[in-house]
Amino acid sequence: MTVTKGRFEWDSEKDRITKEKHGLTFEEASEIFKDPNSIEFYDDKNSMIGKDRYIVLGDIGSAIICVVVYVDKREKIRIVSARPAVSKEEIKYYGNIQKTLGRN
Template sequence: MGDRLVEWDSNKAAINKKKHGISFQVAAKVFLDENRYTAIDEAHSDEELRYKTIGRVGKLLFVIYTERDEATRIISARRANKEERMIYYVSQNAYLSRDEIDF
């Protein structure tokens, strides 16, 4: 994301941390993953264009965000589920370790 500012609503961040155990401060690091996978979140883009990104910050995270003016605004963040982990690895033709796969 280059030098873009990453921001969020502090109330939404507190709710997200309680619900998913992921702080937006940690989630913002997903944009540093050069191998991150990003797509338009078509299911939630009625009022504004939203994106979904899967990237590694220790574990794989799934982050929903939008672009506003000069800032990336995080809306939600959680650990990536099995399907999202597969998308991340398939997008890179990467090897999946046993730790990343739920059998």
């Protein structure tokens, strides 16, 4: 079943599984889109014609850094997966902030 919250949508079963596996809901993960320091990548490996996937690395609040995969459906952003960032990803995130601030 598809759940819709504002401009976001996701599959309720995948949300439940993500909560069990990673302790994170897709609603919580949607907070990543408020992070002005988030880093977004195009997902070449998993994108298909007419279904572009993106990976975003960012803070969902309280300094919790996560990785979210989503599909931009123009009117809605469909969250496909979410998980806490691993150390290497956190270093990349904070390094990008330092670089942006000019503190290499």
